[in-house]
Amino acid sequence: MTDQEQQLMKRLRDLCQYIREGKIIEAMHEFYDENVEMQENLELPCVGLEANIKREEEWLTSVKEFKGYEVQALGVGGNTTFQECTFNYITVDGKEVFTAGSAGYLEGQQDH
DSSP states (O other), X not given: OOHHHHHHHHHHHHHHHHHHTTOHHHHHHHHOOTTOEEOOTTSOOEXXXXXXXXXXXXXXXXXXXXXXXEEEEEXXXXXXXXXXXXXXXXXXXXXXXXXXXXXXXXXXXXXX
């Protein structure tokens, strides 16, 4: 693993720790680029940091309790990282939700 890949892996592990601690919005400010594009399944991509933060804040209002966040895999290759993880949470209306197989891809920035 190159020095850059090691640095990206450390940042990815740090990102996962933020999420474990429930610091999702803080993680977005710390790790996401101003031009981030995020997409949920077949939905259209959400473009821009502020738009994605707003979307996450709206989603967080539907969450009563986080039950778990597990990372199944982390990887880095060149300037790109990924994680596969599962979330388990209870919605404000009492429904338990388990999402599996989520994957996120981040490209490292040269200036970070």
